[in-house]
Amino acid sequence: xxxxxxxxxxxxxxxxxxxxxxxxxxxxxxxxxxxxxxxxxxxxxxxxxxxxxxxxxxxxxxxxxxxxxxxxxxxxxxxxxxxxxxxxxxxxxxxxxxxxxxxxxxxxxxxxxxxxxxxxxxxxxxxxxxxxxxxxxxxxxxxxxxxxxx
Numbered sequence: 001x002x003x004x005x006x007x008x009x010x011x012x013x014x015x016x017x018x019x020x021x022x023x024x025x026x027x028x029x030x031x032x033x034x035x036x037x038x039x040x041x042x043x044x045x046x047x048x049x050x051x052x053x054x055x056x057x058x059x060x061x062x063x064x065x066x067x068x069x070x071x072x073x074x075x076x077x078x079x080x081x082x083x084x085x086x087x088x089x090x091x092x093x094x095x096x097x098x099x100x101x102x103x104x105x106x107x108x109x110x111x112x113x114x115x116x117x118x119x120x121x122x123x124x125x126x127x128x129x130x131x132x133x134x135x136x137x138x139x140x141x142x143x144x145x146x147x148x149x150x
Contacts, residue, residue, distance in 0.1 A: 064101070065103075066100075066101055066102040066103045066106050066107075067101065067102070067138055067139075068102060068103075068106045068110075069103060069106060074109065075106070075109050075110045075113040076113060077113045077114075077116035077117040077120060077122065078117070078122070079113075080117055080122050080123055080129070080132075081132060081135065083110065083113055083114050083117055083123065084123065084128055084129055084132040084135070085132075085135065085137065085138045085139075086100055086110050086114065086138075087114065087123070087128050088128070088141070089127070089128045089133065090127065090128075091126070091127070092124065092125055092126040092127050092128065094110070094111055094114055095139075095141060097146075098144050098145060098146040098147070099139065099141055099144040099145065100138075100139055100145075101139055101145035101146075
């Protein structure tokens with residue numbers, strides 16, 4: 001008894017109608033659909049079907065740009081309002097890269113420009129200027145971009 005006959009008899013017993021999908025055609029190694037086949041089965045169409053497909057890695061994360069590179073802003077020692085965003089409100093220390101989310105190049109530029117501004121007398125050394133306390137934050141120091149390095 002064939003498989004189709006068994007399934008149809010089971011469907012009559014249980015009173016349900018089963019929807020059967022046709023099975024895909026399987027080509028055996030002994031026979032081939034082309035008339036000019038020599039039996040080695042290395043057809044170009046068969047090998048193209050099994051060739052790997054070039055796709056993007058679905059697990060790759062998007063490359064995250066730092067805020068200064070994204071907006072194409074280069075830090076300057078005279079722009080105290082921007083530089084004060086990268087200084088701690090209470091201690092006056094410069095935030096690290098893991099907190100600011102800046103790239104290495106921009107972080108180094110920001111640090112150098114803050115030191116220039118402090119030496120020029122435009123920024124205080126030990127605390128943030130109270131005039132800049134209410135400015136919108138570029139990042140949240142309480143929630144760093146990356147884990148703390150130590």
